[in-house]
Amino acid sequence: MSELAHYVEVELVPGSRESRVPGGRTLKEIEADLKKPGKTLLGAITQAPGESDPFDVWLGPFYMGVFGLVGFVAAVCGAIFYLYEVVFHGPYLSYFSNFIAGSIIPPPPEAGLSFMVGPGNQGFVWLWVVGFATTAFICWLLREVEICNKLEIGYHVPISFGVVVSAWMTLQIFRPVLMGRWAEGFTLGVLPHLDWINLFGYRYFNFYFNIFHCLGITGLWTSTMVLGLHGSAILSGSQSRYGDEIDRVHQFWYDIVGYSIGELGIHKLATLLAAAAVLVSNLCVLFSGWIVMDWVSFWNWWVDMPLWVGM
Amino acid sequence: MAIKANPTTRFKVEDQDPYFDYPADTEIGYHGGRLGFANGGSSSFDVAETPILGPVFRFFGNTQLGPIHMGVMGWIAFICGGAAIFFWLFGMAMLVSYDPIKFAKNFFVLHVDPAPAHYMLWGFGGGLEEGGLWMITTILLTTGLYAWWFRIWSRARANGLKPYLAYGFASALFLYTAIYWVRPMLIGNWSEAPPHGFKGVLEWTNNISFRYGNFYYNPFHMQVIFCALGSTLLLSAHGATIWATAKYGSHEELEEIHEPGTGTERAQMFWRWTIGFNANAYSIHVWAFGFAFLFGVVGCIGITLTGTFIPDWPQWAQDASIIPPQNPPPNVYVPNPITNM
Numbered sequence: 001m002s003e004l005a006h007y008v009e010v011e012l013v014p015g016s017r018e019s020r021v022p023g024g025r026t027l028k029e030i031e032a033d034l035k036k037p038g039k040t041l042l043g044a045i046t047q048a049p050g051e052s053d054p055f056d057v058w059l060g061p062f063y064m065g066v067f068g069l070v071g072f073v074a075a076v077c078g079a080i081f082y083l084y085e086v087v088f089h090g091p092y093l094s095y096f097s098n099f100i101a102g103s104i105i106p107p108p109p110e111a112g113l114s115f116m117v118g119p120g121n122q123g124f125v126w127l128w129v130v131g132f133a134t135t136a137f138i139c140w141l142l143r144e145v146e147i148c149n150k151l152e153i154g155y156h157v158p159i160s161f162g163v164v165v166s167a168w169m170t171l172q173i174f175r176p177v178l179m180g181r182w183a184e185g186f187t188l189g190v191l192p193h194l195d196w197i198n199l200f201g202y203r204y205f206n207f208y209f210n211i212f213h214c215l216g217i218t219g220l221w222t223s224t225m226v227l228g229l230h231g232s233a234i235l236s237g238s239q240s241r242y243g244d245e246i247d248r249v250h251q252f253w254y255d256i257v258g259y260s261i262g263e264l265g266i267h268k269l270a271t272l273l274a275a276a277a278v279l280v281s282n283l284c285v286l287f288s289g290w291i292v293m294d295w296v297s298f299w300n301w302w303v304d305m306p307l308w309v310g311m
Numbered sequence: 312m313a314i315k316a317n318p319t320t321r322f323k324v325e326d327q328d329p330y331f332d333y334p335a336d337t338e339i340g341y342h343g344g345r346l347g348f349a350n351g352g353s354s355s356f357d358v359a360e361t362p363i364l365g366p367v368f369r370f371f372g373n374t375q376l377g378p379i380h381m382g383v384m385g386w387i388a389f390i391c392g393g394a395a396i397f398f399w400l401f402g403m404a405m406l407v408s409y410d411p412i413k414f415a416k417n418f419f420v421l422h423v424d425p426a427p428a429h430y431m432l433w434g435f436g437g438g439l440e441e442g443g444l445w446m447i448t449t450i451l452l453t454t455g456l457y458a459w460w461f462r463i464w465s466r467a468r469a470n471g472l473k474p475y476l477a478y479g480f481a482s483a484l485f486l487y488t489a490i491y492w493v494r495p496m497l498i499g500n501w502s503e504a505p506p507h508g509f510k511g512v513l514e515w516t517n518n519i520s521f522r523y524g525n526f527y528y529n530p531f532h533m534q535v536i537f538c539a540l541g542s543t544l545l546l547s548a549h550g551a552t553i554w555a556t557a558k559y560g561s562h563e564e565l566e567e568i569h570e571p572g573t574g575t576e577r578a579q580m581f582w583r584w585t586i587g588f589n590a591n592a593y594s595i596h597v598w599a600f601g602f603a604f605l606f607g608v609v610g611c612i613g614i615t616l617t618g619t620f621i622p623d624w625p626q627w628a629q630d631a632s633i634i635p636p637q638n639p640p641p642n643v644y645v646p647n648p649i650t651n652m
Contacts, residue, residue: 020572063584154555224542228603232475255380270550
């Protein structure tokens, strides 16, 4: 192995490389090693480790845990409300068309931030679906934390998932609360939420001139490109029949762009880039409507810079 | 050995892989894992061996600028790309009479437009100001991008790798070519192509959506958004999974694909226990490549159909019964299928 390979040094847990098995082990063998009770949050609270947590079980391939149970109940309840409104009371006769076209509208602006929206009124279903969905998302995140604890790995996936949940909560909770009315939340439904996005962009004149929207779109496209770069590099490297494919992949990137980020580096870049894209996109929505009313005249600060203000 | 190894070759493959078999490579059309020439794959043409052009081409074809390999296609790509940027900036400067302060002030606003609509398919329009500069810039840009494609393809081959990156970049080129060349020619008007400039591109994106109804009802646009958001999700999930398990060596993917160790096993168990199934160290990269690849392909389809075969996407969506009619039909009695009332 040359000096090019594995030049990103990581402190490995002893025995990690020695655990490699050509062709890999079966699921049964892996799970016999790793599927063990304990290390749950409920067990830590009750101070009785091990089997004392009644929810510390697997259902088929799924790990349940207390958060799995609560999250599943919340997801089912939310789905019942959602399907009732969208599919069974949609605009069309066909259930499929209703699934695409049906909508759940938030409460009217007059309702403000009130939860006192009765059944049958506009926004009743919306409030319940948003509440159940948020509960389910947070439970899913905590369930991932428990699985990370069981596997003794880092919390990177739950943290990244938390970034996505932050986008949902920014749109449906934080910004409506800051604006003082649930009506600011987005309409639920496959196509109606597209209509909402469309109208939302032009409500503040033009979202294309929203700098955070620009950066968010750039982040999404760059994420797609990086995904293609990494996927293609590993596919070509793993299909090489030479013994030194790592050197070859590094040399390929040196040839193309003069730089190779490395095996761990690309995954760090991936995690941070995707998170940054979503977090910047949060800002583009969060600032609209109370800090910035109009993303076209937002750029007056550029036009009025002292260097060229008279020109 | 069927082919003599060249001393300039970076990798002495025959020393490292006892199962390496040269004839298998010629069977699939490649020469020792290298493309089309016998000197170790540093150039794209055999012309490097010719007496007169040879020294010239060896100068261009064998040089490296720092760590970057140039090659003939590299030179074409960098020169054409640089020229495209020059003509773009030149065209924008012309609009402000070459005043540097005005140029800086309006840098994000200025754009070099394609020929006006009445010139139809005469791409050079009424001279440099009326589409000529746009056409020159676009031709140079396109040449540069295609040379870049060939460059990453031949560099992969020269390093003995299957050119997956070139396949992926081809997907992006499909989208680019559809937007800048195929669609304007199908419609028969260069004014349908995007201008060159920051605000110009944003406005073109905005306006094409309005001109053909609303792009949110374009099912291929929906799929492009799905691929972009899905790619970001996959990138985040994969990156975070490997980062989280890197202390077990899962980031050494090229080894772990063939010999999964405890790092990959933990990563797999994480997703199996979370979502009920898992990819493996190889297949997650097939998912990754596929999502990124589909982004360009689906976008290419969606943009090519717009204005050529589909004039109005909301009307299309209405006909497909995925949005309610904008003008409600007469109030006729239709029973609910569940309650029959």
